[in-house]
Each structure stands twice: as C-alpha cells, then as structure tokens.
Amino acid sequence: MPLLEVDNLEIAIAMRGQLLPVVRGISFSVDEGETLGIVGESGCGKSLTSLAIMGLLDGTPVRITGGDIRFEGQDLRQLNRRERRAIMGSRMAMIFQEPMTSLNPVYRIGDQIVENLRQHQKISQKAARARAIELLELVRIPEPQQRVDSYPHQMSGGQRQRVMIAMALSCDPKLLIADEPTTALDVTVQKEVLDLMADLQERMGTAIVLISHDLGVIAETCDKVAVMYRGKIAEAAPTDDLFARLAHPYTRGLLNSIPVVDRDVEWLEAIPGRVPGIDEDIEGCAFHPRCPRAQDICRRNEPKQHRIGNEHTSHCHFAEEAAP
Amino acid sequence: MSAPLLSVRDLKTHFTVKQPGLFSDDRIVRAVDGISFDIEPGEVLSLVGESGCGKSTVGRTLTRLEEATSGVAEFEGQDILQMPPAAFRPLRRDIQMIFQDPFASLNPRLTIARTLGEPLFIHKLAKSREEARRKIGETLELVGMDPAVMSRYPHEFSGGQRQRIGIARVMIVEPKLVIADEAVSALDVSIQAQVLNLIKRLQRKSGIAMLFISHDLGVVRHISDRVAVMFKGQIVEMGDKHQIFEAPKHAYTQELLSAIPRVASHREAV
Numbered sequence: 212m213p214l215l216e217v218d219n220l221e222i223a224i225a226m227r228g229q230l231l232p233v234v235r236g237i238s239f240s241v242d243e244g245e246t247l248g249i250v251g252e253s254g255c256g257k258s259l260t261s262l263a264i265m266g267l268l269d270g271t272p273v274r275i276t277g278g279d280i281r282f283e284g285q286d287l288r289q290l291n292r293r294e295r296r297a298i299m300g301s302r303m304a305m306i307f308q309e310p311m312t313s314l315n316p317v318y319r320i321g322d323q324i325v326e327n328l329r330q331h332q333k334i335s336q337k338a339a340r341a342r343a344i345e346l347l348e349l350v351r352i353p354e355p356q357q358r359v360d361s362y363p364h365q366m367s368g369g370q371r372q373r374v375m376i377a378m379a380l381s382c383d384p385k386l387l388i389a390d391e392p393t394t395a396l397d398v399t400v401q402k403e404v405l406d407l408m409a410d411l412q413e414r415m416g417t418a419i420v421l422i423s424h425d426l427g428v429i430a431e432t433c434d435k436v437a438v439m440y441r442g443k444i445a446e447a448a449p450t451d452d453l454f455a456r457l458a459h460p461y462t463r464g465l466l467n468s469i470p471v472v473d474r475d476v477e478w479l480e481a482i483p484g485r486v487p488g489i490d491e492d493i494e495g496c497a498f499h500p501r502c503p504r505a506q507d508i509c510r511r512n513e514p515k516q517h518r519i520g521n522e523h524t525s526h527c528h529f530a531e532e533a534a535p
Numbered sequence: 536m537s538a539p540l541l542s543v544r545d546l547k548t549h550f551t552v553k554q555p556g557l558f559s560d561d562r563i564v565r566a567v568d569g570i571s572f573d574i575e576p577g578e579v580l581s582l583v584g585e586s587g588c589g590k591s592t593v594g595r596t597l598t599r600l601e602e603a604t605s606g607v608a609e610f611e612g613q614d615i616l617q618m619p620p621a622a623f624r625p626l627r628r629d630i631q632m633i634f635q636d637p638f639a640s641l642n643p644r645l646t647i648a649r650t651l652g653e654p655l656f657i658h659k660l661a662k663s664r665e666e667a668r669r670k671i672g673e674t675l676e677l678v679g680m681d682p683a684v685m686s687r688y689p690h691e692f693s694g695g696q697r698q699r700i701g702i703a704r705v706m707i708v709e710p711k712l713v714i715a716d717e718a719v720s721a722l723d724v725s726i727q728a729q730v731l732n733l734i735k736r737l738q739r740k741s742g743i744a745m746l747f748i749s750h751d752l753g754v755v756r757h758i759s760d761r762v763a764v765m766f767k768g769q770i771v772e773m774g775d776k777h778q779i780f781e782a783p784k785h786a787y788t789q790e791l792l793s794a795i796p797r798v799a800s801h802r803e804a805v
Binding site: 252253397398399400401402405424425426427428430431432454464465466467468469470471472473475476478479480481482483485486 | 585586693695696723724725726727728729731732735750751752753754756757780790791792794795796797798799
C-alpha cells in the first residue's frame with residue numbers, strides 16, 4: 212500500500228457565484244521514503260494540490276470537489292477537524308516557500324519548535340527544549356544551544372528554512388510536503404538546503420512531495436516526477452525515464468525554455484502564447500493553443516492517458532510520437 | 536579599439552545604517568566597494584551574484600537612484616556621478632532601466648499609450664500627436680504586441696505582456712545603454728524564454744549596449760558577451776562569458792556554477 216494515494220482529485224475556486232475548476236482530476240501515489248516532484252508554472256494547480264492534502268483549504272474560497280486522498284490507508288477527506296489535527300504536523304508535515312512568513316516573528320525559534328512537539332507528544336518542557344536543540348543540530352544550525360533562543364529575524368533566509376525543516380521533522384513525520392522550499396534562496400544556499408533534505412530523508416526514511424517550478428531542482432532530487440499543466444498531469448514518470456524520453460510537448464517545451472549554463476544556445480525554444488486564465492474554456496487538449504504539434508484531434512478531443520513505459524504516462528494524443 | 540561607452544572606475548556606494556541607542560555608532564554597509572568595468576558600444580555585460588552582493592546597487596547608482604560615495608563613471612566621456620541633476624536629466628534618455636517587477640513598474644492609472652507617450656513628450660521625441668501614436672504603434676509591434684492594446688490599462692495584461700510593455704517604454708526613446716535589473720526573474724520559465732529571446736533580438740538589431748543584472752547564471756550565459764561576478768560589493772572575476780562559464784578561475788565563481796541544479800546530468804546518464 213502506498214503511503215499517500217491521491218485519486219482523481221478535483222479542486223475548484225468559488226468566484227463570482229460559480230465554481231471554476233483549477234485541479235481537474237489528478238492521480239498519483241507516493242511510497243514510503245520516496246520523493247515525488249510536482250513541477251509546473253504558476254496557476255497549474257500544484258500548490259493547491261499540496262494545500263488540499265494538508266487540509267489547509269478550510270476558510271478559503273477553494274474547495275475539493277471530487278476524488279480521494281488516502282494517507283496510510285485512511286481517507287483524509289472523511290476525518291473531522293480533531294482527527295486531522297492529530298495527523299498534521301506529526302505524521303505529515305509541510306514547509307513553505309517563505310520561511311519568514313511561516314515563522315512567528317515574536318517568539319523565539321526554540322519555543323516554536325517546543326510548541327509543536329508538545330502539541331503532538333507527551334513530553335516535558337525541559338525534554339522538549341533538549342529535543343529542539345537536537346533538531347537544530349540535525350539541520351546544521353551552528354551553536355544550537357545559543358540559537359535556540361534566537362528570534363526569526365536574527366537568522367538568515369537559509370537558516371530560517373532549516374528551522375522550518377527542523378520543526379516539520381520534530382515529530383518524525385512519514386511524509387513531508389515541501390512547496391517551493393528553496394525558491395526564495397540563493398543558489399548556494401539552495402544547494403545546502405536540498406542536500407540537507409536528501410540527507411535527512413535517507414536517515415529518517417521520510418517520503419517527500421517536492422513542489423517546484425524548477426525542473427533542475429526536481430531532476431536532482433526526485434525519484435519520480437509529475438508535470439502539471441492547467442490542473443492536470445500532462446506527463447508522469449520515474450525521473451530517469453522522463454528525461455530519457457519526453458512524451459509530452461509541454462514537458463519538452465518547459466525543458467527547452469530553460470537557459471542552460473553548460474552550453475551556448477543561440478535562441479531558446481520558447482513555448483508560444485501564455486498560460487490560459489482559469490475562467491477560459493479550452494476545448495480538446497488544454498495545451499493545444501500553445502502546442503507546435505497540434506492537429507485537428509487535439510482541438511476536438513481531450514487526450515486520454517497513454518502508457519509509454521511501465522510507470523511512464525502522458526496525456527497527449529501523440530504521446531508515442533512525441534518521444535524522439 | 537574605440538572608446539568605451541561607459542567606463543566605471545573604483546565605484547563605491549556605501550549606506551549608513553542608523554543604530555538604535557544613544558552610544559552606538561552608525562553602521563556602514565559597503566554595498567558597492569570599489570568596482571571598475573567598461574562597457575563597449577553594443578556590448579552586453581552581465582553583473583551576476585547572490586542577494587546582497589551589491590549588483591542592484593551598481594545599476595541604481597549608475598542611474599542616480601542612489602548616490603555614489605566615491606569613484607568615477609564616465610558615459611561618453613562625461614562623469615555622470617558628479618554632474619548636477621539638471622545636467623544629468625537629458626542623459627536619462629540615453630541610459631534607460633528595465634526593472635524586475637512588471638506589476639510595480641507600470642503606472643496602473645495610465646493607458647499603455649500614455650505610458651509609452653510620456654517619455655516621448657518629456658524628451659521631445661515626437662513633434663505631433665500623430666507622430667507619437669505612430670511611434671507607439673511601431674514600438675509595440677517591435678516587442679511583439681498588437682498596437683491596438685494602446686488604449687488599455689496595465690491590469691489587463693499578464694506578467695509577460697507587462698514586461699514587454701516595460702521594454703517598449705525603454706526602446707521607444709532609443710537609448711544607448713540599457714540597465715536591466717533582474718528583468719526576467721519574476722516570469723514563469725516558458726514566458727521568461729520568450730522575453731529573453733525578445734531582449735536578445737532587440738539588442739542585436741539596435742546595437743544598444745546593456746548592463747544585465749541577474750542572479751540566474753543560465754540567463755546570464757544566454758544573453759551576455761562578458762560577465763562580471765560580484766561578491767560582497769566587489770567584482771571577484773570578470774571576463775568573456777566562455778572563459779567564465781567554461782574555465783572559471785575564482786573559487787566563488789566555481790562554487791556558484793556547481794551549485795546550480797541541472798537537468799543535463801540525467802539526460803546524459805540514460
């Protein structure tokens with residue numbers, strides 16, 4: 212049984228009296244200790260998917276309109292608030308892009324870690340503080356005995372993200388959801404944080420769902436990848452298989468859009484047009500207005516899932532031919 | 536060799552940060568701490584580095600948005616840092632700036648026609664309304680937009696389209712030097728590629744010199760002729776882009792290059 216199973220998930224935003232679909236039936240699973248990368252551009256639905264899994268959509272105009280989310284076999288959508296709170300922050304934890312806004316600026320970081328620990332475990336104040344120092348050491352914060360009493364503003368961006376990771380890992384979660392965890396960081400700091408996450412994952416066996424707009428980050432850290440476009444998974448595969456045989460024109464376009472550091476490219480092969488707005492209707496394949504290979508069938512019919520390899524799937528009418 | 540268009544010598548921009556407390560001394564932040572470089576006409580020089588290295592302050596100092604502490608910056612032989620503001624004003628046409636955030640750098644209350652018409656009016660580049668309209672239309676076409684968008688407002692456009700409008704506003708006055716500060720950093724990768732291609736094409740066609748400020752080494756390799764790597768207010772390595780990317784000498788440049796996550800290793804591995 213997979214640790215996390217998302218089955219035909221649909222999410223919509225209530226806007227001007229109607230429900231606009233933003234995630235249109237996506238399915239994926241994550242095994243214990245595995246890293247899944249979800250990649251896509253703004254508005255593709257990747258962040259809403261992670262918030263839906265964490266149950267953080269309450270009180271927003273966004274709601275789940277269909278599908279199942281199962282964690283350790285339990286249907287998360289059926290849980291009441293109290294049951295969900297017992298899981299979130301302990302069995303399942305999340306880190307966000309901007310560590311400054313996720314940490315409370317008026318509390319010492321040690322107290323914030325202690326609070327989370329005592330929320331979920333029967334542990335004395337003193338033991339929790341000792342554990343907080345241990346966790347800071349684990350995420351390689353120098354002089355943890357002193358830094359445990361620091362306020363968030365006394366730390367750098369990279370250190371704050373490490374504190375978030377320490378807090379997320381405090382209850383030894385089975386699943387960590389990381390939404391653009393390094394996007395706000397400099398490349399050298401990003402590398403340190405990604406290395407740290409990989410190292411901790413190996414030691415603790417935590418499964419990770421890593422959400423990113425950066426194919427490079429995904430390629431270097433994930434076992435498997437789901438590429439999202441306009442609320443759907445365009446292509447999904449184990450990472451090596453995906454890059455060995457791109458089977459969706461959007462994945463190819465995304466890859467060719469990245470200016471690389473290792474060789475000269477005279478002109479980038481940009482994807483023409485723009486990401487359609489959520490209130491625009493597109494018939495057929497959602498990518499067809501921007502697709503260089505679009506045929507009549509793409510304008511008429513929504514593509515079904517094509518299986519290219521064992522675990523490699525593509526929602527493209529020409530999935531087999533799209534590969535070189 | 537011809538004279539450089541811009542010649543910067545030992546430029547320093549320091550900021551004084553007031554410290555709270557009666558007896559504490561003010562702290563001095565040496566954002567730019569003695570840098571020198573030349574830009575030839577038609578050349579693209581990139582300043583690359585991580586946040587806080589001072590790269591943006593260089594651009595802001597050269598456009599006199601910040602005051603230089605010391606040093607010389609000669610543009611076509613005139614020192615632009617010391618001249619009085621009134622003398623610098625006509626040079627604002629020649630030295631233009633593209634900013635990062637296309638949402639913050641366009642006035643939301645002006646139509647696109649007025650946004651692009653204002654610099655024409657200020658620098659007296661159009662004799663009549665008709666001539667201004669014609670120029671605005673041509674410039675919009677140049678950046679890949681329909682001239683019919685003239686009567687619309689910034690909020691009606693996506694981030695990529697707004698950045699095109701920002702570029703049109705710069706191009707319409709036919710500058711000699713463009714300073715682009717993280718001009719494509721806020722854009723999604725598929726849109727970023729379109730705008731990068733556009734900037735490169737316009738630069739090639741017009742021969743405008745450019746100071747391209749960015750944290751993204753891939754973008755820098757794509758756009759530049761030469762690259763200067765900044766660290767803590769100083770240029771630690773400068774050279775032809777092939778030298779910087781293929782044979783970096785400074786340890787910091789090497790560290791930057793090795794930190795970038797790559798897709799390439801996978802594609803070759805399989």
